[in-house]
Amino acid sequence: MIQYAIDAVKNLLSQGFHMYPIFLVIIVGCIIQIVKVIIDLIRYKRFYMWHIFASGWFPSFHSGLASSVTMLVWLQYGFGSVLFATTFAFSVLFAYDAMNLRYETGQHAHYINDLRLELGSILQKKEKWLLKERIWHTPLEVAWWIIFGSVLTYIFYYIYFIK
Numbered sequence: 001m002i003q004y005a006i007d008a009v010k011n012l013l014s015q016g017f018h019m020y021p022i023f024l025v026i027i028v029g030c031i032i033q034i035v036k037v038i039i040d041l042i043r044y045k046r047f048y049m050w051h052i053f054a055s056g057w058f059p060s061f062h063s064g065l066a067s068s069v070t071m072l073v074w075l076q077y078g079f080g081s082v083l084f085a086t087t088f089a090f091s092v093l094f095a096y097d098a099m100n101l102r103y104e105t106g107q108h109a110h111y112i113n114d115l116r117l118e119l120g121s122i123l124q125k126k127e128k129w130l131l132k133e134r135i136w137h138t139p140l141e142v143a144w145w146i147i148f149g150s151v152l153t154y155i156f157y158y159i160y161f162i163k
Helices: 002-014 021-044 049-053 061-077 082-122 139-160
Strands: none
Touching: 021 061, 021 139, 061 082, 061 139, 082 139
């Protein structure tokens, strides 16, 4: 198995650089995370480099990346393909998760933080680390990053794959 992976990497490198669809999705994901750092720089007037690896906050990496994959499949295989239907279903699931399920998780984190602070005051222990409460996205944030991820993918697809 390891030899197979090594041979695959050697084969990939021997062919020279070629823009594979996976690279397009990775580039879109990286751009979304870099935009997150830029937005935080504007919002907080402070550079938070670790936000490039963070989930939650704005923008919605989940929605942007899922829509990127869906757009790529649509461009490559068409609207009527089973693969498009599958990626579309998963994109809707990711968007739902970003808005609803993660909202509930944030509410739980809020209540747990309140309990930890209350217990800390009773035990006279100061709590340093609290759970992150803002891990969800509004429907407008999700919609914006679905459009952003789709448009970026569309542009890169036509730059790299259509000649």
